[in-house]
Amino acid sequence: MSTATAGKGLEGIVAANSGICWIDGDAGILSYRGIDIHELASHSTFEETAYLLWNGGLPNATELRDFSRSLAEARVLDSRIIDLLRSFPRTGTPMEVLRTAVSALSLYDADELDNTHDANVRKAFRLTAQVAMIVAIYDRIRKGKPIVEADKNLTHAGNFLWMLTGEKPSETATRTLDIALILHADHELNASTFAARVIAATLSDIHSAVTGAIGALKGPLHGGANEAVMRMLFAIDKAGADPVEYVKQMLADKKKVSGFGHRVYKTEDPRATHLRRMSEQLSKDSGITKWYDWSRKIELYINAEKKLNANVDFYSASTYTTLGIDVDLFTPIFAVSRIAGWSAHVIEQLDDNRLIRPRAEYIGPAYPSPYVPLAQRG
Numbered sequence: 001m002s003t004a005t006a007g008k009g010l011e012g013i014v015a016a017n018s019g020i021c022w023i024d025g026d027a028g029i030l031s032y033r034g035i036d037i038h039e040l041a042s043h044s045t046f047e048e049t050a051y052l053l054w055n056g057g058l059p060n061a062t063e064l065r066d067f068s069r070s071l072a073e074a075r076v077l078d079s080r081i082i083d084l085l086r087s088f089p090r091t092g093t094p095m096e097v098l099r100t101a102v103s104a105l106s107l108y109d110a111d112e113l114d115n116t117h118d119a120n121v122r123k124a125f126r127l128t129a130q131v132a133m134i135v136a137i138y139d140r141i142r143k144g145k146p147i148v149e150a151d152k153n154l155t156h157a158g159n160f161l162w163m164l165t166g167e168k169p170s171e172t173a174t175r176t177l178d179i180a181l182i183l184h185a186d187h188e189l190n191a192s193t194f195a196a197r198v199i200a201a202t203l204s205d206i207h208s209a210v211t212g213a214i215g216a217l218k219g220p221l222h223g224g225a226n227e228a229v230m231r232m233l234f235a236i237d238k239a240g241a242d243p244v245e246y247v248k249q250m251l252a253d254k255k256k257v258s259g260f261g262h263r264v265y266k267t268e269d270p271r272a273t274h275l276r277r278m279s280e281q282l283s284k285d286s287g288i289t290k291w292y293d294w295s296r297k298i299e300l301y302i303n304a305e306k307k308l309n310a311n312v313d314f315y316s317a318s319t320y321t322t323l324g325i326d327v328d329l330f331t332p333i334f335a336v337s338r339i340a341g342w343s344a345h346v347i348e349q350l351d352d353n354r355l356i357r358p359r360a361e362y363i364g365p366a367y368p369s370p371y372v373p374l375a376q377r378g
Protein backbone atom coordinates (compact mmCIF):
# COMPACT_ATOMS: atom_id res chain seq x y z
CA MET A 1 0.00 0.00 0.00
CA SER A 2 1.33 3.46 -0.87
CA THR A 3 1.54 6.16 1.78
CA ALA A 4 1.22 9.94 1.42
CA THR A 5 2.43 12.51 3.92
CA ALA A 6 -0.21 14.79 5.45
CA GLY A 7 0.56 18.39 6.33
CA LYS A 8 1.23 19.33 9.94
CA GLY A 9 -1.93 19.06 12.04
CA LEU A 10 -3.62 17.00 9.29
CA GLU A 11 -4.80 20.27 7.70
CA GLY A 12 -7.17 19.66 4.80
CA ILE A 13 -7.05 15.86 5.20
CA VAL A 14 -10.35 14.04 4.75
CA ALA A 15 -10.20 11.28 7.37
CA ALA A 16 -13.73 9.80 7.37
CA ASN A 17 -16.98 9.56 5.46
CA SER A 18 -19.74 11.14 7.51
CA GLY A 19 -23.36 12.08 6.94
CA ILE A 20 -23.71 14.19 10.09
CA CYS A 21 -22.25 17.63 9.53
CA TRP A 22 -21.20 19.58 6.45
CA ILE A 23 -19.05 22.72 6.54
CA ASP A 24 -18.03 25.04 3.70
CA GLY A 25 -15.25 27.02 5.35
CA ASP A 26 -14.85 29.47 2.45
CA ALA A 27 -18.54 30.35 2.31
CA GLY A 28 -19.05 30.20 6.09
CA ILE A 29 -21.70 27.48 5.90
CA LEU A 30 -22.37 24.97 8.66
CA SER A 31 -25.16 22.42 8.43
CA TYR A 32 -26.34 19.44 10.46
CA ARG A 33 -27.73 16.67 8.25
CA GLY A 34 -27.96 19.23 5.44
CA ILE A 35 -29.97 21.81 7.43
CA ASP A 36 -28.36 25.23 7.73
CA ILE A 37 -27.25 26.19 11.24
CA HIS A 38 -29.02 29.56 10.88
CA GLU A 39 -32.35 27.73 10.38
CA LEU A 40 -31.69 25.55 13.40
CA ALA A 41 -30.57 28.44 15.61
CA SER A 42 -33.68 30.41 14.63
CA HIS A 43 -36.30 27.67 14.88
CA SER A 44 -35.02 24.50 16.55
CA THR A 45 -34.32 23.33 20.09
CA PHE A 46 -31.45 21.33 21.52
CA GLU A 47 -33.69 18.26 21.80
CA GLU A 48 -34.77 18.48 18.16
CA THR A 49 -31.18 19.09 17.07
CA ALA A 50 -29.93 16.04 18.99
CA TYR A 51 -32.69 13.96 17.38
CA LEU A 52 -31.59 15.25 13.98
CA LEU A 53 -27.94 14.41 14.62
CA TRP A 54 -28.69 10.91 15.90
CA ASN A 55 -31.43 9.94 13.46
CA GLY A 56 -30.54 11.72 10.24
CA GLY A 57 -33.73 13.76 9.84
CA LEU A 58 -36.11 16.02 11.75
CA PRO A 59 -38.68 14.35 14.05
CA ASN A 60 -42.43 14.66 13.68
CA ALA A 61 -44.34 15.94 16.72
CA THR A 62 -44.75 12.49 18.32
CA GLU A 63 -41.13 11.55 17.73
CA LEU A 64 -39.95 14.82 19.25
CA ARG A 65 -42.19 14.40 22.29
CA ASP A 66 -40.95 10.83 22.83
CA PHE A 67 -37.33 11.84 22.34
CA SER A 68 -37.63 14.75 24.80
CA ARG A 69 -39.33 12.49 27.31
CA SER A 70 -36.61 9.84 27.00
CA LEU A 71 -33.93 12.49 27.53
CA ALA A 72 -35.75 13.87 30.59
CA GLU A 73 -36.22 10.35 32.01
CA ALA A 74 -32.50 9.72 31.60
CA ARG A 75 -31.82 12.51 34.16
CA VAL A 76 -30.72 10.08 36.81
CA LEU A 77 -27.27 10.02 38.38
CA ASP A 78 -26.15 7.03 40.44
CA SER A 79 -25.57 8.07 44.05
CA ARG A 80 -22.07 6.60 43.84
CA ILE A 81 -21.23 9.16 41.11
CA ILE A 82 -22.52 11.92 43.39
CA ASP A 83 -20.34 10.51 46.21
CA LEU A 84 -17.43 10.59 43.80
CA LEU A 85 -18.13 14.24 42.97
CA ARG A 86 -18.20 15.03 46.69
CA SER A 87 -14.84 13.32 47.16
CA PHE A 88 -12.96 15.53 44.69
CA PRO A 89 -10.88 18.46 45.96
CA ARG A 90 -12.83 21.72 45.67
CA THR A 91 -9.90 23.05 43.67
CA GLY A 92 -10.64 20.54 40.90
CA THR A 93 -11.74 22.36 37.78
CA PRO A 94 -15.21 21.41 36.52
CA MET A 95 -13.63 20.16 33.29
CA GLU A 96 -11.29 17.74 35.13
CA VAL A 97 -14.19 16.60 37.26
CA LEU A 98 -16.41 16.06 34.22
CA ARG A 99 -13.70 14.05 32.44
CA THR A 100 -13.20 11.80 35.49
CA ALA A 101 -16.89 11.39 36.31
CA VAL A 102 -17.85 10.48 32.73
CA SER A 103 -15.19 7.78 32.78
CA ALA A 104 -16.71 6.42 36.01
CA LEU A 105 -20.26 6.42 34.60
CA SER A 106 -19.62 3.26 32.59
CA LEU A 107 -19.11 1.32 35.85
CA TYR A 108 -22.77 1.84 36.69
CA ASP A 109 -24.28 1.73 33.20
CA ALA A 110 -26.64 -1.16 32.53
CA ASP A 111 -25.32 -1.43 28.97
CA GLU A 112 -21.67 -1.25 29.96
CA LEU A 113 -20.62 -4.34 28.01
CA ASP A 114 -23.00 -3.92 25.07
CA ASN A 115 -21.51 -2.11 22.08
CA THR A 116 -24.44 -2.62 19.68
CA HIS A 117 -26.14 0.25 17.88
CA ASP A 118 -29.24 0.15 20.09
CA ALA A 119 -27.24 0.00 23.32
CA ASN A 120 -25.14 2.96 22.19
CA VAL A 121 -28.27 4.99 21.46
CA ARG A 122 -29.51 4.21 24.98
CA LYS A 123 -26.13 5.22 26.38
CA ALA A 124 -26.19 8.41 24.28
CA PHE A 125 -29.44 9.46 25.97
CA ARG A 126 -27.99 8.76 29.40
CA LEU A 127 -24.67 10.46 28.68
CA THR A 128 -26.40 13.55 27.28
CA ALA A 129 -28.55 13.84 30.39
CA GLN A 130 -25.73 12.96 32.80
CA VAL A 131 -23.06 15.31 31.41
CA ALA A 132 -25.36 18.27 32.11
CA MET A 133 -26.20 16.91 35.57
CA ILE A 134 -22.56 16.35 36.53
CA VAL A 135 -21.61 19.91 35.56
CA ALA A 136 -24.51 21.42 37.52
CA ILE A 137 -24.21 19.14 40.57
CA TYR A 138 -20.44 19.54 40.95
CA ASP A 139 -20.84 23.31 40.83
CA ARG A 140 -23.39 23.12 43.68
CA ILE A 141 -21.15 20.80 45.69
CA ARG A 142 -18.03 22.94 45.35
CA LYS A 143 -19.99 26.01 46.42
CA GLY A 144 -21.38 24.19 49.47
CA LYS A 145 -24.94 24.46 48.15
CA PRO A 146 -27.59 21.72 48.25
CA ILE A 147 -28.01 19.63 45.11
CA VAL A 148 -31.08 20.51 43.05
CA GLU A 149 -33.18 17.59 41.81
CA ALA A 150 -33.67 17.34 38.06
CA ASP A 151 -37.03 18.60 36.81
CA LYS A 152 -38.34 16.28 34.12
CA ASN A 153 -40.81 18.93 32.95
CA LEU A 154 -38.11 21.34 31.89
CA THR A 155 -36.19 21.37 28.62
CA HIS A 156 -32.57 20.28 28.55
CA ALA A 157 -31.37 23.91 28.65
CA GLY A 158 -33.95 24.93 31.26
CA ASN A 159 -33.20 21.98 33.51
CA PHE A 160 -29.46 22.64 33.35
CA LEU A 161 -29.96 26.25 34.51
CA TRP A 162 -32.42 25.08 37.16
CA MET A 163 -29.99 22.49 38.56
CA LEU A 164 -27.14 25.00 38.42
CA THR A 165 -28.86 27.94 40.11
CA GLY A 166 -31.76 26.42 42.05
CA GLU A 167 -34.02 29.04 40.49
CA LYS A 168 -36.52 28.70 37.67
CA PRO A 169 -34.63 30.29 34.76
CA SER A 170 -36.07 33.16 32.75
CA GLU A 171 -37.29 32.54 29.21
CA THR A 172 -34.47 34.69 27.87
CA ALA A 173 -31.80 32.74 29.73
CA THR A 174 -33.29 29.39 28.70
CA ARG A 175 -33.62 30.34 25.03
CA THR A 176 -30.12 31.87 24.97
CA LEU A 177 -28.59 28.71 26.38
CA ASP A 178 -30.75 26.54 24.11
CA ILE A 179 -29.44 28.38 21.03
CA ALA A 180 -25.86 28.12 22.34
CA LEU A 181 -26.37 24.36 22.77
CA ILE A 182 -27.68 24.06 19.19
CA LEU A 183 -24.70 26.00 17.86
CA HIS A 184 -22.13 23.85 19.71
CA ALA A 185 -23.77 20.46 19.12
CA ASP A 186 -21.58 19.24 16.28
CA HIS A 187 -18.74 20.38 14.08
CA GLU A 188 -17.58 17.58 11.82
CA LEU A 189 -14.09 16.23 12.58
CA ASN A 190 -13.00 18.79 15.16
CA ALA A 191 -10.25 17.56 17.48
CA SER A 192 -12.50 16.13 20.21
CA THR A 193 -14.84 14.37 17.78
CA PHE A 194 -11.91 12.91 15.88
CA ALA A 195 -10.49 11.67 19.20
CA ALA A 196 -13.87 10.09 20.01
CA ARG A 197 -14.01 8.32 16.64
CA VAL A 198 -10.43 7.03 16.96
CA ILE A 199 -11.26 5.54 20.36
CA ALA A 200 -14.59 4.09 19.22
CA ALA A 201 -12.95 2.54 16.17
CA THR A 202 -10.84 0.26 18.38
CA LEU A 203 -14.21 -1.24 19.50
CA SER A 204 -13.72 0.32 22.91
CA ASP A 205 -16.90 1.72 24.48
CA ILE A 206 -18.76 5.04 24.11
CA HIS A 207 -17.80 6.15 27.65
CA SER A 208 -14.12 5.79 26.78
CA ALA A 209 -14.67 7.71 23.53
CA VAL A 210 -16.48 10.56 25.31
CA THR A 211 -13.91 10.66 28.12
CA GLY A 212 -11.16 11.08 25.52
CA ALA A 213 -13.21 13.70 23.71
CA ILE A 214 -13.65 15.72 26.91
CA GLY A 215 -9.88 15.62 27.40
CA ALA A 216 -9.39 16.99 23.88
CA LEU A 217 -12.07 19.66 24.28
CA LYS A 218 -10.38 20.98 27.42
CA GLY A 219 -7.39 22.44 25.57
CA PRO A 220 -7.28 26.20 24.87
CA LEU A 221 -6.83 25.65 21.14
CA HIS A 222 -10.23 23.88 21.15
CA GLY A 223 -13.12 24.27 23.63
CA GLY A 224 -10.94 25.79 26.34
CA ALA A 225 -10.75 28.96 24.24
CA ASN A 226 -14.08 30.30 25.56
CA GLU A 227 -12.67 30.40 29.10
CA ALA A 228 -9.44 31.95 27.85
CA VAL A 229 -11.41 34.76 26.14
CA MET A 230 -13.16 35.65 29.39
CA ARG A 231 -9.96 35.48 31.41
CA MET A 232 -8.48 37.96 28.94
CA LEU A 233 -11.47 40.31 29.36
CA PHE A 234 -11.15 40.01 33.15
CA ALA A 235 -7.42 40.77 32.91
CA ILE A 236 -8.19 43.88 30.84
CA ASP A 237 -10.69 44.95 33.47
CA LYS A 238 -8.30 44.33 36.35
CA ALA A 239 -5.49 46.24 34.67
CA GLY A 240 -7.84 49.11 33.79
CA ALA A 241 -6.44 48.73 30.27
CA ASP A 242 -7.82 49.78 26.94
CA PRO A 243 -9.04 46.55 25.26
CA VAL A 244 -7.56 47.35 21.86
CA GLU A 245 -4.20 48.37 23.34
CA TYR A 246 -4.21 45.15 25.37
CA VAL A 247 -4.63 42.84 22.37
CA LYS A 248 -2.22 44.99 20.34
CA GLN A 249 0.38 44.20 22.97
CA MET A 250 -0.55 40.50 22.87
CA LEU A 251 0.08 40.43 19.14
CA ALA A 252 3.34 42.36 19.58
CA ASP A 253 4.36 39.67 22.10
CA LYS A 254 3.48 37.01 19.47
CA LYS A 255 0.64 35.69 21.60
CA LYS A 256 -2.54 34.33 20.09
CA VAL A 257 -5.79 36.05 20.97
CA SER A 258 -8.26 33.36 22.02
CA GLY A 259 -11.56 33.30 20.18
CA PHE A 260 -10.05 34.20 16.80
CA GLY A 261 -8.99 32.11 13.83
CA HIS A 262 -10.16 28.73 12.68
CA ARG A 263 -8.68 25.77 10.86
CA VAL A 264 -11.69 25.46 8.54
CA TYR A 265 -13.48 28.82 8.33
CA LYS A 266 -11.81 31.42 6.15
CA THR A 267 -14.70 33.82 6.65
CA GLU A 268 -17.08 34.46 9.54
CA ASP A 269 -17.85 31.40 11.65
CA PRO A 270 -21.66 31.24 11.27
CA ARG A 271 -22.00 30.33 14.94
CA ALA A 272 -20.26 33.57 15.95
CA THR A 273 -22.97 35.56 14.14
CA HIS A 274 -25.61 34.26 16.57
CA LEU A 275 -23.44 34.50 19.65
CA ARG A 276 -22.51 38.10 18.82
CA ARG A 277 -26.19 38.98 18.44
CA MET A 278 -27.12 37.25 21.70
CA SER A 279 -24.24 38.87 23.56
CA GLU A 280 -25.29 42.30 22.30
CA GLN A 281 -28.94 41.73 23.19
CA LEU A 282 -28.12 40.46 26.68
CA SER A 283 -25.81 43.38 27.28
CA LYS A 284 -28.63 45.81 26.36
CA ASP A 285 -31.21 43.93 28.45
CA SER A 286 -29.00 43.59 31.51
CA GLY A 287 -27.25 46.97 31.35
CA ILE A 288 -23.93 45.11 31.75
CA THR A 289 -22.42 46.45 28.56
CA LYS A 290 -18.67 46.37 28.99
CA TRP A 291 -18.03 42.72 28.06
CA TYR A 292 -19.89 43.01 24.78
CA ASP A 293 -18.55 46.48 24.00
CA TRP A 294 -14.94 45.44 24.64
CA SER A 295 -15.40 42.24 22.67
CA ARG A 296 -16.72 44.18 19.70
CA LYS A 297 -13.80 46.63 19.80
CA ILE A 298 -11.32 43.75 19.97
CA GLU A 299 -13.07 41.96 17.11
CA LEU A 300 -12.97 45.00 14.83
CA TYR A 301 -9.29 45.53 15.60
CA ILE A 302 -8.28 41.88 15.05
CA ASN A 303 -10.33 41.77 11.82
CA ALA A 304 -8.58 44.83 10.48
CA GLU A 305 -5.09 44.06 11.74
CA LYS A 306 -4.81 40.27 11.30
CA LYS A 307 -7.70 39.47 8.93
CA LEU A 308 -8.85 36.92 11.53
CA ASN A 309 -12.51 36.34 12.34
CA ALA A 310 -14.15 35.65 15.67
CA ASN A 311 -14.93 31.98 16.17
CA VAL A 312 -17.64 30.23 18.24
CA ASP A 313 -15.72 30.81 21.46
CA PHE A 314 -15.33 34.58 21.28
CA TYR A 315 -18.85 35.83 21.98
CA SER A 316 -19.90 32.80 23.99
CA ALA A 317 -17.62 34.22 26.71
CA SER A 318 -19.47 37.52 27.11
CA THR A 319 -22.82 35.78 26.55
CA TYR A 320 -22.30 33.30 29.41
CA THR A 321 -20.80 35.91 31.73
CA THR A 322 -23.76 38.21 31.21
CA LEU A 323 -26.01 35.25 32.03
CA GLY A 324 -24.14 35.02 35.37
CA ILE A 325 -22.30 31.77 34.61
CA ASP A 326 -18.84 31.20 36.13
CA VAL A 327 -15.95 31.23 33.70
CA ASP A 328 -14.71 27.71 34.46
CA LEU A 329 -18.12 26.34 33.47
CA PHE A 330 -17.85 27.62 29.90
CA THR A 331 -15.95 24.64 28.49
CA PRO A 332 -18.04 22.12 30.44
CA ILE A 333 -21.12 23.79 28.89
CA PHE A 334 -19.54 23.24 25.48
CA ALA A 335 -19.44 19.53 26.46
CA VAL A 336 -23.08 19.67 27.65
CA SER A 337 -23.89 20.39 24.02
CA ARG A 338 -21.16 18.56 22.09
CA ILE A 339 -22.06 15.26 23.73
CA ALA A 340 -24.85 15.14 21.12
CA GLY A 341 -22.35 15.31 18.28
CA TRP A 342 -19.83 12.96 19.90
CA SER A 343 -22.58 10.38 20.38
CA ALA A 344 -23.74 10.72 16.77
CA HIS A 345 -20.18 10.25 15.51
CA VAL A 346 -19.40 7.26 17.73
CA ILE A 347 -22.60 5.55 16.58
CA GLU A 348 -21.89 6.38 12.93
CA GLN A 349 -18.32 5.11 13.28
CA LEU A 350 -19.45 1.82 14.80
CA ASP A 351 -22.20 1.31 12.22
CA ASP A 352 -19.49 0.97 9.55
CA ASN A 353 -16.30 0.49 11.51
CA ARG A 354 -12.69 0.10 10.55
CA LEU A 355 -9.75 0.70 12.88
CA ILE A 356 -8.30 4.22 12.44
CA ARG A 357 -4.57 3.74 12.29
CA PRO A 358 -2.54 6.17 10.18
CA ARG A 359 1.22 6.15 9.66
CA ALA A 360 3.94 8.61 10.76
CA GLU A 361 6.68 10.07 8.61
CA TYR A 362 9.77 8.85 10.46
CA ILE A 363 12.27 11.64 11.19
CA GLY A 364 14.31 9.94 13.97
CA PRO A 365 17.89 8.55 13.96
CA ALA A 366 18.85 6.52 10.90
CA TYR A 367 18.11 2.82 10.85
CA PRO A 368 20.00 0.70 11.77
CA SER A 369 21.54 2.61 14.68
CA PRO A 370 23.85 0.56 16.90
CA TYR A 371 22.75 -0.74 20.31
CA VAL A 372 25.66 0.37 22.51
CA PRO A 373 26.06 -1.75 25.66
CA LEU A 374 25.44 0.23 28.88
CA ALA A 375 29.06 -0.10 30.07
CA GLN A 376 30.34 1.51 26.88
CA ARG A 377 28.05 4.57 26.96
CA GLY A 378 29.62 7.86 28.10
Ligand SMILES: CC(C)(COP(=O)(O)OP(=O)(O)OC[C@H]1O[C@@H](n2cnc3c(N)ncnc32)[C@H](O)[C@@H]1OP(=O)(O)O)[C@@H](O)C(=O)NCCC(=O)NCCS
Binds near residue numbers: 257308313
Ligand atom coordinates in the same frame (compact mmCIF):
# COMPACT_ATOMS: atom_id res chain seq x y z
C1 LIG B 1 -8.09 27.83 15.95
C2 LIG B 1 -6.60 27.69 15.69
C3 LIG B 1 -6.02 26.67 16.67
C4 LIG B 1 -6.39 27.18 14.27
O1 LIG B 1 -5.07 26.88 14.15
P1 LIG B 1 -4.31 26.59 12.77
O2 LIG B 1 -5.26 26.27 11.70
O3 LIG B 1 -3.25 25.60 13.10
O4 LIG B 1 -3.71 28.00 12.41
P2 LIG B 1 -2.31 28.55 12.93
O5 LIG B 1 -2.21 28.50 14.40
O6 LIG B 1 -1.22 27.88 12.15
O7 LIG B 1 -2.46 30.06 12.49
C5 LIG B 1 -2.18 30.57 11.17
C6 LIG B 1 -1.61 31.96 11.32
O8 LIG B 1 -2.59 32.83 11.89
C7 LIG B 1 -2.14 33.29 13.18
N1 LIG B 1 -3.25 33.15 14.12
C8 LIG B 1 -4.20 32.18 14.11
N2 LIG B 1 -5.04 32.37 15.12
C9 LIG B 1 -4.60 33.45 15.78
C10 LIG B 1 -5.07 34.12 16.92
N3 LIG B 1 -6.15 33.68 17.58
N4 LIG B 1 -4.41 35.22 17.35
C11 LIG B 1 -3.32 35.65 16.68
N5 LIG B 1 -2.82 35.05 15.59
C12 LIG B 1 -3.46 33.96 15.15
C13 LIG B 1 -1.02 32.36 13.59
O9 LIG B 1 -0.12 32.97 14.48
C14 LIG B 1 -0.41 32.03 12.26
O10 LIG B 1 0.38 33.14 11.84
P3 LIG B 1 1.79 32.91 11.11
O11 LIG B 1 1.45 32.15 9.86
O12 LIG B 1 2.29 34.29 10.93
O13 LIG B 1 2.60 32.09 12.07
C15 LIG B 1 -5.90 29.05 15.88
O14 LIG B 1 -6.51 30.01 15.05
C16 LIG B 1 -5.88 29.50 17.31
O15 LIG B 1 -4.99 29.11 18.07
N6 LIG B 1 -6.88 30.34 17.74
C17 LIG B 1 -6.98 30.73 19.12
C18 LIG B 1 -7.62 29.61 19.94
C19 LIG B 1 -9.08 29.46 19.65
O16 LIG B 1 -9.83 30.41 19.61
N7 LIG B 1 -9.51 28.20 19.48
C20 LIG B 1 -10.88 27.87 19.26
C21 LIG B 1 -11.13 27.42 17.87
S1 LIG B 1 -12.86 27.22 17.53
